[in-house]
Amino acid sequence: MILFPAIDLYEGKAVRLFKGDYAQMTVYSDHPEEIARDFAACGATHVHLVDLEGARSGETPNLDTVLKLREASGLFCEIGGGIRNMDVVERYLNAGLDRVILGTAAVEDEAFLRKAVEKYGAKIAVGADVRDGFIAVKGWTEKSAVGLMDFCEKMERIGVRTLICTDISRDGAMRGTNREMYRELSKRLGLQITASGGVSSMEDIESLREMNLYGAIIGKAYYTDDIDLKKAIEVCK
Numbered sequence: 001m002i003l004f005p006a007i008d009l010y011e012g013k014a015v016r017l018f019k020g021d022y023a024q025m026t027v028y029s030d031h032p033e034e035i036a037r038d039f040a041a042c043g044a045t046h047v048h049l050v051d052l053e054g055a056r057s058g059e060t061p062n063l064d065t066v067l068k069l070r071e072a073s074g075l076f077c078e079i080g081g082g083i084r085n086m087d088v089v090e091r092y093l094n095a096g097l098d099r100v101i102l103g104t105a106a107v108e109d110e111a112f113l114r115k116a117v118e119k120y121g122a123k124i125a126v127g128a129d130v131r132d133g134f135i136a137v138k139g140w141t142e143k144s145a146v147g148l149m150d151f152c153e154k155m156e157r158i159g160v161r162t163l164i165c166t167d168i169s170r171d172g173a174m175r176g177t178n179r180e181m182y183r184e185l186s187k188r189l190g191l192q193i194t195a196s197g198g199v200s201s202m203e204d205i206e207s208l209r210e211m212n213l214y215g216a217i218i219g220k221a222y223y224t225d226d227i228d229l230k231k232a233i234e235v236c237k
Contacts, residue, residue, distance in 0.1 A: 001208065001236045002215040004048035004078070004194065005039045005222050005229060007032050007069065009062040015052065016220050020129075020136075020168050022052070028223045032065060036073035042229040046076040048164075048196075048217050054082030055103070060091055067095055080127055080164070084109065089116055093123060101164055103127040104137040106155065107144055117159050125162035125194075126155050130181070136168060148181075149188070156191055162214065163189070166196040177204045177216075186211045205232050 007014050010025065014032035018024035029035055039047055049069065053061045059082060060066075070077045079092055080101030092100050099122070106113045106126045116124045128151055129136045135146045148165075155163060165185060167178040177198040185193050192214035199205065200221045208216045216236070221227040 001213055002046050002194075003044060003205070003229075003233050003236045004046050004215050004217045005042075005044050006048040006050065006196075006217050006219040007035055008050045008052055008219070009065055009081075010052045012062060012065045016223060017052070022056075033068045033072040036069040036075070039229065040073045040075055043233045044073075044075060044229065046078070046215070047073060049077060049079045051079065051081035055080075056082065058082045058084045058088070060088060063091065063095065066092075066097070070096060078125060080125075085112065086116065086119075089120070089124075093120065099123050099125050099162070101125045101127045103129060106160075107135055107137050107146055107151070110158075113160075114158055122161050124160065125164055126160045128152060128155075128163055128165045129168055130166065131168045149184075152185060152189055152191070156189055160191065162192040162194065164194040164196055164215075164217070166217075167198060176200060177208065179204075179207050179211075182208060182213060183211055186213060200226055202227065202232065202235060205235055209236055 013027050014029040014035050015025050015027050051062045076098045078099040079097050083100050083102050084105040089100050130148050131143050135144045135151050137144050177195055182195050194215035195208050195213055196217040199216050199218050222229055
């Protein structure tokens with residue numbers, strides 16, 4: 001299992017939200033490139049980036065910061081947040097990012113999703129952000145009428161290879177990840193599934209690894225020192 005330590009960006013700073021609420025934002029660093037270097041020093045091979053401003057605007061306001069993080073760390077970089085058209089996809093991939101994550105667009109614009117997957121294959125991932133069993137969109141601010149399993153099965157039919165599934169109710173809450181949800185997804189789907197939201201202990205990581213998931217994202221638990229990143233990476237191996 002690949003461990004993806006995360007950096008969420010807002011105005012060029014490393015921040016965390018509580019359950020996706022922009023009104024409950026904690027700034028952890030004004031210099032996120034230093035965090036990216038620490039990820040690499042701990043043995044990480046991949047990093048998960050989110051442009052929280054982009055998630056609301058559909059633009060790439062933190063692109064310069066993202067490129068600094070990639071250069072500073074040398075890690076495989078995936079990026080999500082507001083990627084809703086081919087122009088933004090190509091802006092990131094042409095700049096050297098390794099994978100982009102479609103969220104709202106995967107729900108609301110199937111033609112765009114299919115075009116992106118057809119053109120870029122494994123460089124396209126989809127974020128399945130779940131609130132009360134349904135997919136949330138637009139920076140988690142709206143709940144769609146699309147159920148989680150129906151959505152995931154459709155992504156598999158379309159040819160998506162990597163699915164990043166986040167239980168919003170657990171995100172930043174430090175109360176454990178939704179193991180039952182990931183166990184069900186891993187049984188029913190042939191996708192590369194990355195667990196996100198509430199991964200807050202070594203027990204969480206060990207449990208997810210035993211499910212043979214593709215990856216797990218660590219966010220707040222890294223910043224609060226509840227998880228030792230170096231040890232967690234060793235467990236994943």
